[in-house]
Amino acid sequence: MTFDVKAIPLVANFNQMMAQREGAMVHGIILGIFCLGFGIFLALTELATHNSIADRAMEDRQNSLGQVIPKTIHDNNPVLDTLTLKDDEGEDLLIYRARQNGQVTGVAYEVHGSGYAGRMKFMLGVDAEGKVLGVRALSHKETPGLGDKIETKKGDWILQFVGLSIGNPPLEKWKVKKDGGKFDQFTGATITPRGTINAIRSGLEFFAANRAQLLEVK
Amino acid sequence: MATPSYGRIARDGLWDNNGVIAMLLGMCPTMAMTTSATNGLGMGLATAVVMAASNFMVAASRNYITREVRIPVYILIVAANVTFVDLTMNAWMHELYKVLGLFIPLIVSNCLPLARLESFASKEPVMPALMDGIFMGLGFTLALTLIGAIREITGAGTLFADASLLLGPAFKFMEMRIMPADMGVLMMILPPGGFLVTGFVVVGKRLIDIRTGKGIQMSGAHSV
Numbered sequence: 001m002t003f004d005v006k007a008i009p010l011v012a013n014f015n016q017m018m019a020q021r022e023g024a025m026v027h028g029i030i031l032g033i034f035c036l037g038f039g040i041f042l043a044l045t046e047l048a049t050h051n052s053i054a055d056r057a058m059e060d061r062q063n064s065l066g067q068v069i070p071k072t073i074h075d076n077n078p079v080l081d082t083l084t085l086k087d088d089e090g091e092d093l094l095i096y097r098a099r100q101n102g103q104v105t106g107v108a109y110e111v112h113g114s115g116y117a118g119r120m121k122f123m124l125g126v127d128a129e130g131k132v133l134g135v136r137a138l139s140h141k142e143t144p145g146l147g148d149k150i151e152t153k154k155g156d157w158i159l160q161f162v163g164l165s166i167g168n169p170p171l172e173k174w175k176v177k178k179d180g181g182k183f184d185q186f187t188g189a190t191i192t193p194r195g196t197i198n199a200i201r202s203g204l205e206f207f208a209a210n211r212a213q214l215l216e217v218k
Numbered sequence: 219m220a221t222p223s224y225g226r227i228a229r230d231g232l233w234d235n236n237g238v239i240a241m242l243l244g245m246c247p248t249m250a251m252t253t254s255a256t257n258g259l260g261m262g263l264a265t266a267v268v269m270a271a272s273n274f275m276v277a278a279s280r281n282y283i284t285r286e287v288r289i290p291v292y293i294l295i296v297a298a299n300v301t302f303v304d305l306t307m308n309a310w311m312h313e314l315y316k317v318l319g320l321f322i323p324l325i326v327s328n329c330l331p332l333a334r335l336e337s338f339a340s341k342e343p344v345m346p347a348l349m350d351g352i353f354m355g356l357g358f359t360l361a362l363t364l365i366g367a368i369r370e371i372t373g374a375g376t377l378f379a380d381a382s383l384l385l386g387p388a389f390k391f392m393e394m395r396i397m398p399a400d401m402g403v404l405m406m407i408l409p410p411g412g413f414l415v416t417g418f419v420v421v422g423k424r425l426i427d428i429r430t431g432k433g434i435q436m437s438g439a440h441s442v
Contacts, residue, residue, distance in 0.1 A: 144404070144407055
């Protein structure tokens with residue numbers, strides 16, 4: 001009678017278990033090698049692109065600030081000349097300052113308004129007298145073709161605010177015409193312009209309330 | 219399964235077995251990115267690059283990847299390629315990145331690259347796999363551009379608007395206005411338009427296949 005050791009159930013199970021364990025190990029090692037390889041590949045890519053990406057990000061921010069603060073009124077880099085104040089809701093607000101010969105000639109900061117489809121973000125530039133230097137939509141979810149006319153790509157509507165301030169027109173006229181104010185709404189969209197005007201007005205009020213701190217030379 | 223000829227691979231990728239209009243894979247970017255022909259083209263080309271590179275890498279290492287860990291390895295390879303494209307495009311093709319940047323990470327969630335790795339690249343030699351990646355990617359581009367063009371013309375009245383941002387100032391000639399903006403049907407640019415147009419394009423492909431007499435055997439993805 002031949003005796004096969006594998007016929008004993010316990011031994012068979014043990015052998016199978018060892019084979020599986022070795023197998024699992026191999027898979028783990030293969031996966032580990034791939035992870036390591038691609039990890040190194042991505043680390044090298046990051047290293048090679050890091051500086052360029054930082055440069056591009058700086059250019060982007062300078063360009064977007066350049067749209068609300070004319071290049072002619074400052075000789076500094078407003079992206080690096082920042083100040084943090086508390087806004088009306090008590091949240092930190094990052095202020096970019098433009099200076100000419102050390103004097104603050106303008107500031108820019110984000111303002112918010114509620115539109116037809118959630119919050120709209122704008123960058124508002126204000127000069128030392130409290131007049132609007134420029135305002136641009138940063139992000140919004142307004143309906144394409146209706147509410148998105150607040151973008152300069154889609155229309156000139158938002159350019160009409162340049163040079164205006166609280167007092168010109170008077171505070172109670174900072175509304176759309178439908179609400180008895182000075183500014184046109186768009187065809188088919190009233191909520192978007194209303195939110196935009198509110199955002200700009202509250203931005204100007206913020207400037208008036210914090211004028212001393214904003215213009216302080218340090 | 220014998221390795222198909224390059225002609226077969228090209229036909230499969232571009233038309234017969236097209237990722238979007240025949241296999242109905244990658245529906246997420248198809249719906250999200252076809253609001254204009256230019257967006258569809260850009261998303262398609264970025265996906266094609268990722269697919270070609272991933273197919274190549276998987277085919278090259280197919281004998282070293284065990285069955286048990288192949289899916290995590292494929293996901294790793296696709297994700298690494300997407301990250302690579304994302305970083306290099308941000309650094310060196312920044313204008314293009316501003317248009318597409320938001321959508322490039324979405325390529326990871328597209329099941330078309332993963333499907334081609336599993337059904338083709340993991341079984342075939344390097345060159346056919348590379349070709350499959352390129353042609354499947356181009357077929358994806360074709361479908362997205364077509365759907366994007368239909369939605370853009372019917373929704374906004376333009377064709378290839380902002381193409382010069384994507385391809386460079388030399389392509390300014392591609393930007394066309396087909397009809398006045400206020401004649402557009404806004405819904406076509408909004409999400410419902412994506413479903414409608416994709417549906418009609420899929421039906422259109424089936425009809426053409428039936429007319430040319432291969433509709434029955436080509437319907438659906440062939441076995442993988």
